[in-house]
Amino acid sequence: MKWRKTLNLTLSSLFSLAILDVSATGMGSLPPLGTLLNPSTGVFTIVAGALLPRNRSIALAGLQQPAQISFTANGSAYIDAKTNADLFFAMGYLQATFRLFQMDLMRRQGEGLLSQVVGQDALPSDQFEDTLGISRTAVKEWLTTPASSTAHQALTAFSKGVNARISFDEKTHQLPTMFKLLNYTPAPWTPVDSLVIQGDMTQTLDFSTTPIDYAILVHALGYKRAMDWFPVIAKTVQHPYDPGPYTHAAAVPISFEQSVTVGEAHAANVLAHEFEQLPKGLIHTYSNSNNWAVSGFRTASGKPLMAGDPHLNLTLPSIWYQVSGSSPSFHFSGVSVPGLPIILIGHNRSISWSLTDVQNQSTFFYHEYTNPKYPGQYLYKNRYIPFQRVRYQIPVKGKAPVSLIVQIAKQGPVLTQSGMTLAVDWMGNLPSPDLQSMLDVVRAKNFPDFQSALRNWHAPTQNFVYADRAGNIGMISAGYYPIVNTPDPWLPLPGNGTAKIVGTIPYQDIPHVYNPPSGIVFSANQRVVSANYPYYIGTSADFFSNGYRADEIYKTLHNAKHLTVKDMETLQNDTKDILAEQIVPILLHALNGTNLPSQPAQARMILSRWNDHMSVNSAAATLWWTFWTDYLKNTFSPWWKVDHVNVNADANLAITPGNAPLDEDLQFWTMNQPTNAAFSPPGSTKRDSAQVMKISFLQAVSTLHSHLAGPVSSWTWGRIHFRAVPSLTQVTSLGYGPRPGSGDSWTVDAADGFPNATAGPSWRFVMNLASDQGYGIYPGGQSENPLSPWYENFLPPWWNGLYEPMLSRNQVIHSPATMTWKLIPTT
Known part of the structure; x- marks a missing residue:
């Protein structure tokens, strides 16, 4: 919103400050240039922060025993700790090394403190969060967490680990560049901050x-x-x-x-x-x-297979940080949310979950x-x-x-x-x-x-x-x-x-x-x-x-064997639209016997040969989506207009393919009640579904002709539908895309949002219980530093439906590319 635009402008200005003639006393909300451009402590340290880890020993106060963090060439991290507390401490240190600004931004959002660093445009967000009360709840949760519990130990040790990294960065002038650009220093981390981030996820x-x-x-x-x-x-x-x-x-x-x-x-x-x-x-x-x-009787190995892909708003850096860990009580591999001391999705030595x-x-x-x-x-x-x-x-x-x-x-x-x-x-x-x-x-x-x-x-x-x-x-x-x-x-x-x-x-x-x-x-x-x-759990509008x-x-799994x-x-990665599979034949039947002009006739032929996949190069996908959008509007808009449904106040009520109850209504009426009264606008001639489908089909072809021109076969899905992974900072150049993208809101490989889909599979995970090997990928990288090779290195394989093996201790030991931090407790 406005505060994000302000942040965007601020960052754009700061990246071009070298060509501005500004005094060393600062400019508005910007820090003094003498500090900002200092080669040892200013924004140029972004280059140092982008360097990959090297083998080294790090002395840290707060550790109980020596621990080790290993990195593979793609940035995946493995923590080997001799105590549970040290595992959580190392998790905090690791996340703060690569995601500190993201963590600070997330806690500020939940605590209503964004305006403090980006100005008054963030005030509506801060006022809403303070009113809703995530931070009040987080305080209550911490006060009621038993001191003897694993959660208390994890939150306490994790906070110490984060603060150890903040202290190191401050002493060496290596705080992430975003802090320098916005001219502030992160406050010490507390257990309540982690619980606020947990609240952020709950709210979303x-x-x-x-x-x-x-x-x-x-x-x-x-x-x-x-x-x-x-x-x-x-x-x-x-x-x-x-x-x-x-x-x-x-x-x-x-x-x-x-x-x-x-x-x-x-x-x-x-x-x-x-x-x-x-x-x-x-x-x-x-x-x-x-x-x-x-179950195993459906797989080639005789053991279960499991898969999960949570669909969230996509950002660079990602909401996820991939990590594996080992301690006396914990052995896991999966993804954590920066700011929390444990993975949310993954596997241990016995089970897997998503x-x-x-x-x-x-x-x-x-x-x-x-x-x-x-x-x-x-x-x-x-x-x-x-x-x-x-x-x-x-x-x-x-x-x-x-x-x-x-x-x-x-x-x-x-x-x-x-x-x-x-x-x-x-x-x-x-x-x-x-x-x-x-x-x-x-x-x-x-x-x-x-x-x-x-x-x-x-x-x-x-x-x-x-x-x-x-x-x-x-x-x-x-x-x-x-x-x-x-x-x-x-x-x-x-x-x-x-x-x-x-x-x-x-x-x-x-x-x-x-x-x-x-x-x-x-x-x-x-x-x-x-x-x-026997219980109420919500409505179709929930x-x-x-x-x-x-x-x-x-449909895919029910009759499958040897998976x-x-x-x-x-x-x-499936892009089949199953609603299209059900509705397109009805549309084609409604068009039978209709003497169509050239372009609509071509469109009908293309739809008749379609495999129902929302592929980038499919013109049928474009025709289908545009038709369904118009079909929804031609059915419901007359009622919305007469009854004055206020979609300007509430976008949830807009007539779009994203409104699930309306999709379900129209699907059901088309397949089972083609003469439903909803097809006849109030005060007008009676219509049925076939008539509204014809009107909508011709309207869709006309609209696409106006916007895309050229032959119908050139109206490919990739010309009107895109995927994008925006930067968390909203600086366009730090994001990925928009690029022509496959899928839609209803395909298993979901692309939520039109024309730019910015939500979808935030982490694809497949677990083979026979080999105890997991495979995963998310659209981003382990580092939030845009100059780091680990900033978006997972994005190309994610885009192409590829996966990376998840780390185990065995792989770390035998990997020649492993880089290692040896964490040593100070006395």
């Missing part, structure tokens, strides 16, 4: 605005139509990984019709508009990731009833009680600090008081021992250990896929699933105490499966349970995927 994956969306929809469309087009259970048939039977019965909430008042709708619109102004990634807006495992988002409703909004007679109070259980108030002084670079008072009701912090007072309750604001759970997962030896470790995982709710060397596979959708004592929890609820979260689904009842007879477990953000699951990726995974690692890699 779990904080959504669905009840706000429903308030706008119900006010515009009416309750009946809103719930028909954005239903609790999608109209289309999906493949849940846990189909039942479900043994612990409970009452399923029965919906009743509600209305939304003008004041409630106004509050929802205002809040939605405020959310739209926040930087991308702070709010969960799309489904993420694939994972699956197959994650996808469950997508259940984890965010609830409440209308708080206030009265001018009782300022600073709200109605709760028939009496007015005061809001809790928390004061913040937000430091702003070059400006006076900005005061912020956060009001907190029983349900959570107040986000807006325009129209009506709206407060929010989300699972990420509950102190959660997730780090301890993850540490227990990493040292689990079997499924009971794995199951026990995830019992205390709260948020974000995640589908943990599992496979072990003994031949077992499984999946657990771990996390809190709120039970609300109201029939319509997808709408904003009354905050007076009559509607509230009364508990969570018992752990034994959450979605899970172990060694199913099919020999397959899989998740691609589809609804994980069938329609007869960013459950439309199931197309899941359908393709199921290999290569088969897993091929499926992760």
Whole structure:
């Protein structure tokens, strides 16, 4: 957003300062040039920071015993420690060596301190984060973490390791160049900072605005139509990984019709508009990731294979840092999030695991009833009680600090008081021992250990896929699933105490499966349970995927035998659009008997010969995507216009292929109800699906002709669809792409975003349990320094669907290219 543009301009200016005539006293927010251009301490140290590690001994205070960090030629790191504490210490030192600015930026985001270093344009983000309260939750989590726990030990040792590197960089004037460009020094690292970064990830994956969306929809469309087009259970048939039977019965909430008042709708619109102004990634807006495992009777080796590829916003540097480690209690290889002391996805000597988002409703909004007679109070259980108030002084670079008072009701912090007072309750604001759970997962030896470790995982709710060397596979959708004592929890609820979260689904009842007879477990953000699951977990608008990726995974694996690692890699890179496979034949049938002009006739012929893959060089892919986009708009836009659905305030309500409930509606009507009333615009002549398809097809051809010209065969997907991996700094030259890219939002190799897809597989991982060998790749490199050979060296193989073997101790010992740091404790 604006603060990112400011940062971009600042960096661009700084990189060109050599040709500017600026005095040595500094310029605005820029540091004095005498300091900035000092060859020993200024920005030119970026070159020194880009040098690859060399064999050396490093004396460090805080280590208990000697430890070792080894690097292969591509930057993969292996930590060998004699104590668990030293493993975590080395993890902190290692991450801070290669990702310190990224770590600082992430903690500042969650702690509401971006304005301190980039100026007032970051103020909306800081105010939102302070209001939401990630940092308050992180403090509570740390204060309630038992001093005797592994989590406490890990966070403490990790912080010492990070601070050891910060101290070294300060003494040698080798702080990453971004600190020098922005003219500040990182504060010492604390355990709370790591927990804030954990909260950042939870927010990205779990904080959504669905009840706000429903308030706008119900006010515009009416309750009946809103719930028909954005239903609790999608109209289309999906493949849940846990189909039942479900043994612990409970009452399923029965919906009743509600209305939304003008004041409630106004509050929802205002809040939605405020959310739209926040930087991308702070709010969960799309489904993420694939994972699956197959039993040995389906593989060539007779042992399980497992795969996972979480789909996140792609950045350089990546959200992931690849690392392997060994200590008395831990032996692992996988990817960590910079700022956290353990891997989140990977394997140990016995098991492997990966994650996808469950997508259940984890965010609830409440209308708080206030009265001018009782300022600073709200109605709760028939009496007015005061809001809790928390004061913040937000430091702003070059400006006076900005005061912020956060009001907190029983349900959570107040986000807006325009129209009506709206407060929010989300699972990420509950102190959660997730780090301890993850540490227990990493040292689990079997499924009971794995199951026990995830019992205390709260948020974000995640589908943990599992496979072990003994031949077992499984999946657990771990996390809190709120039970609300109201029939319509997808709408904003009354905050007076009559509607509230009364508990969570018992752990034994959450979605899970172990060694199913099919020999397959899989998740691609589809609804994980069938329609007869006895608990409410969310609606079709809670960013459950439309199931197309899941359908393709199921279809590929269901009848497969003799599967290999290569088969897993091929499926992760699959660009088949299964919705196209279902809809294009219906479109072609609708066009039969139609005397088409030359270009539409060519387009029809190209579609008739298509293999349904969204390949860069496919003109059919372009025709399909443009047709489906127009088909959606021609069906729903007349209703949106008449009913004044405010898509300007809330992009989640826009009519695009990214709106999963509308995709599902249109798919179902086209295949099963071609005369559905939705095809006939209000107040106009009656139409059916075939007529709307013809109109949309001709419109798509006309649009493409205007934009692309040339013969229809030249209208390739790569001309209108691109993939990009932007720089975290938003400096264009430090990113990768945009380049013509394959895939779309629904292909297994997901490309989220159009025309520039900047989200997708952030880490592709395949595990062979027969050989105990993992293979992985992410779009980036281990270093955040743009001059380093490790800045983007993984990007070309990732782009081309290639993988790198993951490190083991054996590989480090026998690799002639290994570079080694020997860490020595000081007395």
